[in-house]
Amino acid sequence: MTDSSAHSEIKEKSLRELIEQYARYWYWFILGVIVALVCAFIYLRYTTPSYQSNATVIVKDDKSGGGPAELAAFAELGGFFSKYNNSKIENELAIFNSKRIISEVVKELDLNITYQNIGTIKATELYEYIPFKVQYLSFTDSTRTNPVPALLFEVLSTTEFKVETVEGSNAQTHTFGERVALPFGDITVIPILEYKEKFDSFIGKTVSVQYKPIENVALAYQRRIAVKNDIKNSNVVNISMQSPVRGKAEDFINELIFQYNKDAIQDRGQVAQKTSNFIDSRLEIITRELDSVERNKEQFKSSNRLTNIETEAQLILENASEFNKRQSGVGTQLELANTMIDYMEKSSSNDLLPANIGLDGQEIGEAVNNYNQLILQRNKLLKNSTTKNPVVVNVNNQIEQIRSSILSSLKNTSNGLKISMRDLNFQEAALNSKIAQVPTKEKLYRGIERQQSIKEQLYLFLLQQREEASISLAVTAPKAKIVDSAYSSREPVSPNKPLIYLGALLAGLLLPFTVLYTSFLLNSKVSNRRDVERAISGVMMIGEVPKLKKSDEELIQHNDRSILAESFRILRTNLQYLFVSKQKDTEEAKTIFVTSTIKGEGKTFVAFNLALTLALTGKKVVLVGADIRNPQLHRYLPEADRKNKGLTEYIIEPSLTTQQLASQSEYNPNLNIVLSGIIPPNPAELLMQKRTGEFFAELEQSYDYVIVDTAPSMLVTDTILINKFADLTLYVVRAGYTDKRLLDFPKDAMDEGRLSNLAIVLNNVSMSNFGYGNKYGYTYTNEKKSFIQRLFKR
Secondary structure (H helix, E strand, O other): OOHHHHHHHHHHHHHHHHHHHHHOOHHHHHHHHHHHHHHHHHHHHHOOOEEEEEEEEEEOOOOOOOOOHHHHHHHHHOHHHHHHHHHHHHHHHHHHOOHHHHHHHHHHHOOOEEEEEEOOOOEEEEOOOOOEEEEEEEEOHHHHOOOOOOEEEEEOOOOEEEEEEOOOOOOEEEEOOOEEEEOOEEEEEEEOOOOHHHHHOOEOOEEEEEEOOHHHHHHHHHHHOEEEOOOOOOOEEEEEEEEOOHHHHHHHHHHHHHHHHHHHHHHHHHHHHHHHHHHHHHHHHHHHHHHHHHHHHHHHHHHOOOOOHHHOOHHHHHHHHHHHHHHHHHHHHHHHHHHHHHHHHHOOOOOOOOOOOOOOOHHHHHHHHHHHHHHHHHHHHHHHOOOOOHHHHHHHHHHHHHHHHHHHHHHHHHHHHHHHHHHHHHHHHHHHHHOOOOOHHHHHHHHHHHHHHHHHHHHHHHHHHHHHHHHHHHOOOOOEEEEEEEEEOOOOOEOOHHHHHHHHHHHHHHHHHHHHHHHHHHOOEOOOHHHHHHHOOOOEEEEEEEOOOOOOOOOOOOOOOOHHHHHHHHHHHHHHHHHHHOOOOOOOOEEEEEEEOOOOOOHHHHHHHHHHHHHOOOOOEEEEEOOOOOOOHHHHOOHHHOOOOOHHHHHHOOOOOHHHHOEEOOOOOOEEEEOOOOOOOOHHHHHOOHHHHHHHHHHHHHOOEEEEEOOOOOOOOHHHHHHHHOOEEEEEEEOOOOEHHHHHHHHHHHHOOOOOOEEEEEEEEOHHHOOOOHHHHOOOOOOOOOHHHHHOOO
């Protein structure tokens, strides 16, 4: 096998091990998914669904109101006209979403008072039918700083109810229609008895009523409502919002459109009223001037005793009739232009201009209408913003441009009319030369009549304009044409059931995975043989001892078929093959040391059960307690034998023999036990004595197997000192107890020669962590387990 293929195999095994590491806890993943899906179901069951409500309107241009409708035709050309159209629709969207308009909607529909039916688990908002209506008559000063508490009503009958606050004030019984005094103010409750059956269904139930300030509710709706112009260069506006009560959302949107139209009608009325006021003021002036001209005419004819002067110059006047008409028309236009110029110079940039005053040419009239429309838009924006708002600044710039353009056009028109009048005057002089014979009185009289004619035409024209302004004031056509009234979706848009269930499924898988991953990440203990093999790659593992329950026997019994007994039988077989591979004479005694890294890893437990397992084969086995610092072997002897002499006495007293030290085990007649003896003050120096070697040599002559329970190798030096007497050293590692970092010690000890002939025994292994199929072989017994026990046996 090449290096690349070997590397691939190792990688493949690592991935498989990783999957198996989590797969053995499959039941936690299933349980997590089930719990998550149940939680998702409960969440969806008791979460109030939200529905989407929409309405579509078209914001009309200002053609019907005398505004700049003609500019819409140039919107596609871009430039100023496109920006103007976009700015205009953005202004209308701002008005739709303004707090002022929304506050009117909230006030009109009483949306600041909510009613909820208190259920066992959750409260449901009431809107389509409310059993009673609460009217808040007055509030105390405390409500300025503290919110009005919610009220809990219990309908007792068609005439009585019980009320208390959520703070737990004493419940009181009152009559419908009665003025009720509460800590925050006075209320009255009016029953709604049009639907008697529905009202009766609320008897005995609790209804919560919450009052909130209109401004707070308006701000909340302002955040929820969405007003958009989805189609570019169009006046189509889509209004939408989400609400758990479909009828409430539909009524809100429809009322919002109504309030918008009402506000637009009021704006148009302001322009018409301003124009009407201007015409009335001009009519007063023209009336006085017309009266003055008529009195001058009367006085002139009376003082000069004139009756029908026109007859004398009939022919000349007939020729000059067309000239007089032209002169009269020019005079009228000049008077109107000068009047408009005078009004604009005296008025401020915040005042509206009179529209349709009769000047010839559409340019000035269209510009005046554009100017008035921008004034109204600017005033609306100032209600909800400041003068520094970019939109307001943009509108002000447009106003100044149009105002300058209008004033310049009026002045140009006035100058042109003056030139025309001057030309007419020159022509008049030429005509007067032809009627030199006409008396001076006739010329004066004709001037008076001309002034009278001009004033009369202007007076009649202003009367006509006043009637048109009155008609415009009376017109109430809505500005927003409804394309689709408010409608709601049939299915809720929130919560999203598929998304919630998918999220629950992922959470159900992720939570156990996270817990397991964190547990594995923080777990520094040895779990299975692979952990040992990765840390100590050159040492053979010859046995795995299963983890015992509290009810399991710690020692192997005669004819024992338990998992513990099977594991030690496998260990015994592996030892025999190991000795054969080392060419050890089967008739010679074998000395096996059992040690560990630290205390508590089960070396005494392994040593005693190994000795029992070897003794079951009929071999003579002796178990020696060589842990002279912390002896544990005495617990396996009867009380009477626990005070026998041991290894330390043998080393100290030359007269002692191993036969005098050995005690027969009550568990097996082929097993003898030699205790460690008294605890000496110098254990290391004592084990270095020559008698120690004689002790092991004497035992090898009397027994087939010498099993030595030694001290932990890392904590003390005792085991290393006597390791030279061992044919094989079993190094015990305890799963779930031994830290992985401690595995560096036996590896270093073996590399440095301090420990020789090392083999690993993994103790306390859970069934799920057995390697190489041991977990299948060990369960091949006559032990019967239920399906649940087999399912969760981990």
